[in-house]
Amino acid sequence: MSKSKPPAGCPCGGPALATCCGPFLDGWLDPARQPPTAQALMRSRYTAYTLGNEPYLLATWHPSTRPTERIIDPEESLQWLGLEVKSALRLRQRKVEPANPDEDFVEFVARFRVAGKGQRLHEVSRFLREPDPALGGAARWFYVDGEFPEKA
Incomplete structure (x- = not known):
């Protein structure tokens, strides 16, 4: 029997x-x-970074902080190894209705x-949910910016 x-x-x-993630990227x-x-x-x-999907990354980057230059260098020898979500801050820390349900933070x-050299990116990212003209005004989450926690 073949496996x-x-x-x-x-x-x-x-x-x-x-x-x-495929349905979101597609x-x-x-x-x-x-x-x-x-x-x-x-x-x-x-996932978009691992697949080199720059159009998705730009579309989901908040217009106020979206880069104008390329964000993926096809010549760079980069290999993504894994993702660990440390916390979705609103979900874990706030048991009551958040002050702004259209803002959230995720630490990863x-x-x-x-x-050939292993590295890690530790970030607390900020996201906003706003209407997107590209979606006919429907709301979508956008990546805004992030902070890099100090090493302990």
Whole structure:
């Protein structure tokens, strides 16, 4: 009896790309296929980085902080190794209704290798949910910016 190879997991750590981040990356111009939470957006952005999907990254970057230059260098020897979500701050720390339900923060560590040297990016990212003209005014989560916690 031959064994079939199980489908590869999503780069963000989810079960499979097709059922995890894939629908968001494939449907970034579809109002019905937007990440429902800041954490889902952060995971899909990590996946977009691993796949070199710059259009998705730019579309989900808040216009006030969106870079104008390229964000992915195809010549760079970069290999993404894994993602660990440390916390979705609103979900864990706030048991009551948040002051602004359209703002959220997600802390994560992304591991990667550049030219053979392992590195990690530890960030607390800030996200806003706002209407997007590209989606006919439908609301979507945007990555705004991030802070890098001090090493303990």
